[in-house]
Amino acid sequence: MQCAQKLISQVNCVVELSQQMRTEDLRYLELLNRLRSGQSTIEDYQLLCTRIIGNPKLQASLRQKPWNEAPILIFRNTLRTHINNRAVLNKAMEMGLRPMVCVAQDYFQGKIIDDLRLRKTILELYDNKAEHLPGYLPLVPGMPVLLTENMATELGLSNGTRGIFHQLVYEESSADIQFQDKNFSLMLRSFLRKMLQ
Known part of the structure; x- marks a missing residue:
């Protein structure tokens, strides 16, 4: 009870949603x-x-429009990840494209983790153990996406906004040499095999 009181006493602002925008x-x-x-x-x-x-x-079938493009809200992270991975593969096959896989770059105390075993372990953590972010994020151009955080509300990029992924733009880092390691490509192939299951 004391813990709950201390927690509630931390709240200094309450916002009531009076209008759905x-x-x-x-x-x-x-x-x-x-x-x-x-x-x-x-x-x-x-x-x-x-x-x-x-x-x-x-x-209706989840394989037919409009259901195959409907957002599916799931409260179990592992199921959500499995559904998202399957959706990426289905979209890739439909578009005749290969999915790209973005790999998380983890840091510890501001430094890149260079121990390959530790990196592999972190990448394979369940989403709920990694701030709800997957270690591997498969993407394919043309796939529908749903924002889960407010990014730029003034531009309409807020939680719940739907969109279409077109292109990934990033800066290539020369500091990370782990991607050249043959063990890393084995880890990635292992992830892709899991996606197909």
Whole structure:
């Protein structure tokens, strides 16, 4: 109890969401407003049922549009990563492209980790042990993406914004020689094999 009191005493600002800004569907917006105030109706429930993939009346496949491009919200990180990896492979096959894999560069006390075994161990950590960031991030041009953090709200790049990945622009670092190591390419091949499972 003392721990909870100390935690609550740390809160010095509370923000109440009084207006939903990103929802364009008027019916759904009204549903959210009623839900927030505890005044939901049976019609709200019926509307929500139309948005459930498991609806028995819905004859749709996650392999067909528009369902194959719908964001899937998952609360288990390992399942989310598996679904995302499968989606990348499906999009790559559809587009006839090879997926690119971005590899996380981890630092310890401001220095690049150069111990290959430690680096391999860190890259293979589950997302929930690595600040919800994967060690390997597969991408393919044309794939849909969903932002999970506010990046530039003034430009409309906020949490929940959907977009299409086109190109990765980065500066090549000459400091990291680990990518030249043959063991590293084995690690990457091992990751790609796991994606295909």
